[in-house]
Amino acid sequence: MDIRIHASFLPHDDPDAALAFYRDLLGFEVRNDVGYGGMRWITVGPKGQPTSIVLHPPAADPGITEPERRVIAELMAKGSFAALTLATEDLDGVFERLVAGGADVVQEPADQPYGIRDCAFRDPAGNLIRINQL
Template sequence: MTISLQFCNITVNDVDESVAFYRDALGLQVRNDVGSGGFRWVTLGSASQPDVEIVISEPHAGRSRADGDTLQKLLTKGVLPMLVFRTDDLDAAFEKAREFGAEVMQEPIAQPWGPRDCAFRDPSGNTVRISQAPAA
Protein backbone atom coordinates (compact mmCIF):
# COMPACT_ATOMS: atom_id res chain seq x y z
CA MET A 1 0.00 0.00 0.00
CA THR A 2 1.17 3.52 -0.76
CA ILE A 3 -0.22 6.74 0.65
CA SER A 4 0.58 10.35 -0.11
CA LEU A 5 -0.79 13.80 0.60
CA GLN A 6 -3.13 15.05 -2.12
CA PHE A 7 -4.19 18.43 -0.74
CA CYS A 8 -4.75 20.41 2.43
CA ASN A 9 -7.20 23.22 3.12
CA ILE A 10 -6.35 26.76 4.18
CA THR A 11 -9.03 29.06 5.57
CA VAL A 12 -8.69 32.70 4.53
CA ASN A 13 -10.66 35.93 4.83
CA ASP A 14 -10.28 37.08 1.23
CA VAL A 15 -9.76 34.50 -1.52
CA ASP A 16 -8.45 36.97 -4.12
CA GLU A 17 -5.95 38.53 -1.72
CA SER A 18 -4.78 35.08 -0.66
CA VAL A 19 -4.47 33.81 -4.22
CA ALA A 20 -2.22 36.79 -4.95
CA PHE A 21 -0.03 35.96 -1.92
CA TYR A 22 0.34 32.24 -2.59
CA ARG A 23 0.76 32.78 -6.35
CA ASP A 24 2.89 35.94 -6.47
CA ALA A 25 4.86 35.80 -3.22
CA LEU A 26 5.36 32.03 -2.99
CA GLY A 27 5.24 31.13 -6.68
CA LEU A 28 2.41 28.58 -6.59
CA GLN A 29 0.28 28.05 -9.67
CA VAL A 30 -3.52 28.36 -9.73
CA ARG A 31 -4.85 24.98 -10.84
CA ASN A 32 -8.58 25.29 -10.25
CA ASP A 33 -11.06 28.00 -9.27
CA VAL A 34 -14.54 26.73 -8.39
CA GLY A 35 -17.51 28.80 -7.28
CA SER A 36 -20.62 27.49 -5.57
CA GLY A 37 -23.33 29.19 -3.55
CA GLY A 38 -21.51 32.52 -3.45
CA PHE A 39 -18.21 31.02 -2.26
CA ARG A 40 -15.02 29.96 -4.03
CA TRP A 41 -12.45 27.24 -3.58
CA VAL A 42 -9.12 27.89 -5.31
CA THR A 43 -6.57 25.11 -5.70
CA LEU A 44 -2.88 25.99 -6.02
CA GLY A 45 0.22 23.88 -6.38
CA SER A 46 3.91 23.86 -7.11
CA ALA A 47 5.42 22.86 -10.46
CA SER A 48 7.98 20.77 -8.56
CA GLN A 49 5.26 18.71 -6.81
CA PRO A 50 2.38 18.30 -9.26
CA ASP A 51 0.46 15.87 -7.04
CA VAL A 52 0.33 18.06 -3.90
CA GLU A 53 -2.04 21.02 -3.69
CA ILE A 54 -3.52 23.52 -1.27
CA VAL A 55 -7.15 24.62 -1.41
CA ILE A 56 -8.07 28.06 -0.08
CA SER A 57 -11.58 29.09 0.91
CA GLU A 58 -13.41 31.39 3.30
CA PRO A 59 -14.59 30.19 6.73
CA HIS A 60 -18.25 29.84 5.73
CA ALA A 61 -17.62 28.08 2.40
CA GLY A 62 -19.36 24.71 2.55
CA ARG A 63 -20.00 24.95 6.29
CA SER A 64 -22.90 25.76 8.57
CA ARG A 65 -23.20 29.31 9.86
CA ALA A 66 -22.16 28.18 13.37
CA ASP A 67 -19.11 26.24 12.13
CA GLY A 68 -18.08 29.09 9.83
CA ASP A 69 -18.38 31.57 12.71
CA THR A 70 -16.23 29.36 14.93
CA LEU A 71 -13.61 28.95 12.21
CA GLN A 72 -13.61 32.72 11.61
CA LYS A 73 -12.88 33.31 15.30
CA LEU A 74 -9.93 30.90 15.20
CA LEU A 75 -8.63 32.50 12.00
CA THR A 76 -8.90 35.97 13.56
CA LYS A 77 -6.94 34.77 16.62
CA GLY A 78 -4.20 33.35 14.36
CA VAL A 79 -4.38 29.87 15.89
CA LEU A 80 -5.18 27.71 12.87
CA PRO A 81 -2.48 25.17 11.92
CA MET A 82 0.54 26.60 10.13
CA LEU A 83 1.75 25.72 6.66
CA VAL A 84 5.36 24.72 6.12
CA PHE A 85 6.89 24.91 2.66
CA ARG A 86 10.31 23.64 1.62
CA THR A 87 12.65 25.47 -0.78
CA ASP A 88 16.15 25.08 -2.17
CA ASP A 89 16.81 28.86 -1.83
CA LEU A 90 15.48 30.23 1.46
CA ASP A 91 17.01 33.67 1.07
CA ALA A 92 15.37 34.22 -2.34
CA ALA A 93 12.01 32.93 -1.07
CA PHE A 94 12.24 35.19 1.99
CA GLU A 95 13.04 38.27 -0.08
CA LYS A 96 10.21 37.59 -2.53
CA ALA A 97 7.66 37.21 0.30
CA ARG A 98 8.96 40.31 2.08
CA GLU A 99 8.87 42.36 -1.15
CA PHE A 100 5.26 41.24 -1.58
CA GLY A 101 4.53 42.81 1.81
CA ALA A 102 4.02 39.68 3.90
CA GLU A 103 4.25 40.27 7.65
CA VAL A 104 7.63 38.88 8.71
CA MET A 105 7.51 36.85 11.91
CA GLN A 106 11.05 35.45 11.72
CA GLU A 107 13.91 36.21 9.35
CA PRO A 108 15.93 33.25 8.04
CA ILE A 109 17.89 31.54 10.80
CA ALA A 110 19.57 28.19 11.30
CA GLN A 111 17.55 26.06 13.70
CA PRO A 112 19.29 23.84 16.28
CA TRP A 113 17.59 20.76 14.76
CA GLY A 114 19.14 21.38 11.33
CA PRO A 115 17.23 23.38 8.72
CA ARG A 116 17.26 27.11 8.10
CA ASP A 117 13.81 28.63 8.07
CA CYS A 118 11.77 31.81 8.21
CA ALA A 119 8.16 32.66 9.03
CA PHE A 120 5.46 35.02 7.73
CA ARG A 121 1.78 35.64 8.16
CA ASP A 122 -0.36 35.36 5.05
CA PRO A 123 -2.92 38.14 4.40
CA SER A 124 -5.45 36.37 6.66
CA GLY A 125 -3.02 35.87 9.54
CA ASN A 126 -2.13 32.21 8.94
CA THR A 127 1.45 31.33 9.86
CA VAL A 128 3.54 30.28 6.87
CA ARG A 129 7.02 28.86 7.41
CA ILE A 130 9.57 28.24 4.67
CA SER A 131 12.36 25.76 5.34
CA GLN A 132 15.61 24.82 3.61
CA ALA A 133 17.51 21.64 4.39
CA PRO A 134 21.00 22.15 5.84
CA ALA A 135 23.91 21.99 3.40
CA ALA A 136 25.32 18.49 3.13
Protein backbone atom coordinates in the same frame (compact mmCIF):
# COMPACT_ATOMS: atom_id res chain seq x y z
CA MET B 1 1.70 0.63 0.62
CA ASP B 2 1.84 3.64 -1.73
CA ILE B 3 0.09 6.59 -0.07
CA ARG B 4 0.81 10.18 -1.05
CA ILE B 5 -0.39 13.55 0.09
CA HIS B 6 -2.66 14.87 -2.63
CA ALA B 7 -4.09 18.03 -1.07
CA SER B 8 -4.07 20.07 2.12
CA PHE B 9 -6.75 22.55 3.07
CA LEU B 10 -6.20 26.07 4.39
CA PRO B 11 -8.98 28.54 5.09
CA HIS B 12 -9.14 31.93 3.42
CA ASP B 13 -11.40 34.89 4.01
CA ASP B 14 -10.41 36.89 0.90
CA PRO B 15 -9.91 34.91 -2.32
CA ASP B 16 -8.20 37.76 -4.17
CA ALA B 17 -5.70 38.31 -1.35
CA ALA B 18 -5.08 34.54 -1.19
CA LEU B 19 -4.36 34.46 -4.93
CA ALA B 20 -2.01 37.43 -4.64
CA PHE B 21 -0.05 35.58 -1.93
CA TYR B 22 0.02 32.02 -3.24
CA ARG B 23 0.09 32.70 -6.99
CA ASP B 24 1.87 36.04 -7.26
CA LEU B 25 4.31 35.93 -4.31
CA LEU B 26 4.98 32.19 -3.92
CA GLY B 27 4.68 31.48 -7.65
CA PHE B 28 2.20 28.60 -7.30
CA GLU B 29 0.03 27.73 -10.26
CA VAL B 30 -3.75 27.96 -9.99
CA ARG B 31 -5.22 24.54 -10.67
CA ASN B 32 -8.85 25.25 -9.93
CA ASP B 33 -10.94 28.28 -9.01
CA VAL B 34 -14.54 27.42 -8.25
CA GLY B 35 -17.31 29.62 -6.93
CA TYR B 36 -20.58 28.43 -5.44
CA GLY B 37 -23.17 30.17 -3.29
CA GLY B 38 -21.10 33.33 -2.88
CA MET B 39 -18.03 31.33 -1.75
CA ARG B 40 -14.85 30.44 -3.60
CA TRP B 41 -12.48 27.44 -3.46
CA ILE B 42 -9.04 27.92 -5.03
CA THR B 43 -6.61 25.07 -5.60
CA VAL B 44 -2.95 26.03 -5.99
CA GLY B 45 0.31 24.14 -6.05
CA PRO B 46 3.97 24.28 -6.95
CA LYS B 47 4.62 23.92 -10.68
CA GLY B 48 5.67 20.42 -11.61
CA GLN B 49 4.49 18.86 -8.33
CA PRO B 50 1.25 16.92 -7.83
CA THR B 51 0.57 18.16 -4.27
CA SER B 52 -2.06 20.90 -3.95
CA ILE B 53 -3.37 23.34 -1.38
CA VAL B 54 -7.10 23.95 -1.41
CA LEU B 55 -7.86 27.45 -0.14
CA HIS B 56 -11.40 27.22 1.14
CA PRO B 57 -13.95 29.46 2.83
CA PRO B 58 -14.20 28.37 6.47
CA ALA B 59 -17.96 28.92 6.41
CA ALA B 60 -18.45 26.23 3.75
CA ASP B 61 -18.78 23.25 6.11
CA PRO B 62 -22.51 22.73 6.72
CA GLY B 63 -21.76 20.94 10.02
CA ILE B 64 -20.27 24.05 11.61
CA THR B 65 -22.60 26.13 13.76
CA GLU B 66 -22.64 29.92 13.74
CA PRO B 67 -20.88 30.14 17.14
CA GLU B 68 -18.19 27.79 15.78
CA ARG B 69 -17.81 29.99 12.68
CA ARG B 70 -17.22 32.99 14.93
CA VAL B 71 -14.54 31.09 16.89
CA ILE B 72 -12.83 30.05 13.63
CA ALA B 73 -12.90 33.67 12.40
CA GLU B 74 -11.37 34.82 15.70
CA LEU B 75 -8.63 32.16 15.56
CA MET B 76 -7.86 33.05 11.93
CA ALA B 77 -7.62 36.75 12.85
CA LYS B 78 -5.11 35.85 15.60
CA GLY B 79 -3.16 33.63 13.22
CA SER B 80 -3.60 30.50 15.29
CA PHE B 81 -6.06 28.39 13.26
CA ALA B 82 -3.98 26.70 10.53
CA ALA B 83 -0.37 26.24 9.45
CA LEU B 84 1.66 24.85 6.57
CA THR B 85 5.37 24.11 6.14
CA LEU B 86 7.00 24.56 2.74
CA ALA B 87 10.61 23.93 1.70
CA THR B 88 13.05 25.55 -0.72
CA GLU B 89 16.69 25.37 -1.69
CA ASP B 90 16.92 29.19 -1.59
CA LEU B 91 15.45 30.25 1.74
CA ASP B 92 17.06 33.69 1.75
CA GLY B 93 15.93 34.42 -1.82
CA VAL B 94 12.34 33.36 -1.08
CA PHE B 95 12.38 35.40 2.12
CA GLU B 96 13.54 38.53 0.26
CA ARG B 97 10.91 38.02 -2.44
CA LEU B 98 8.13 37.71 0.13
CA VAL B 99 9.36 40.75 2.08
CA ALA B 100 9.53 42.79 -1.13
CA GLY B 101 5.95 41.69 -1.88
CA GLY B 102 4.71 42.96 1.48
CA ALA B 103 4.16 39.60 3.19
CA ASP B 104 3.60 39.59 6.96
CA VAL B 105 6.92 38.39 8.45
CA VAL B 106 6.70 36.32 11.63
CA GLN B 107 10.33 35.16 11.76
CA GLU B 108 13.36 36.04 9.67
CA PRO B 109 15.57 33.17 8.45
CA ALA B 110 17.19 31.50 11.45
CA ASP B 111 19.07 28.33 12.34
CA GLN B 112 16.84 26.39 14.71
CA PRO B 113 18.30 24.32 17.58
CA TYR B 114 16.66 21.20 16.10
CA GLY B 115 18.80 21.45 12.93
CA ILE B 116 16.57 23.30 10.47
CA ARG B 117 17.06 26.76 9.00
CA ASP B 118 13.69 28.37 8.39
CA CYS B 119 11.57 31.51 8.34
CA ALA B 120 7.88 32.18 8.86
CA PHE B 121 5.11 34.37 7.45
CA ARG B 122 1.37 34.74 7.79
CA ASP B 123 -0.74 34.52 4.67
CA PRO B 124 -3.55 37.07 4.21
CA ALA B 125 -5.97 34.88 6.23
CA GLY B 126 -3.53 34.61 9.14
CA ASN B 127 -2.37 31.05 8.43
CA LEU B 128 1.20 30.43 9.61
CA ILE B 129 3.47 29.55 6.69
CA ARG B 130 6.90 28.21 7.67
CA ILE B 131 9.53 27.76 4.98
CA ASN B 132 12.42 25.36 5.56
CA GLN B 133 15.80 25.41 3.82
CA LEU B 134 16.41 22.14 1.95
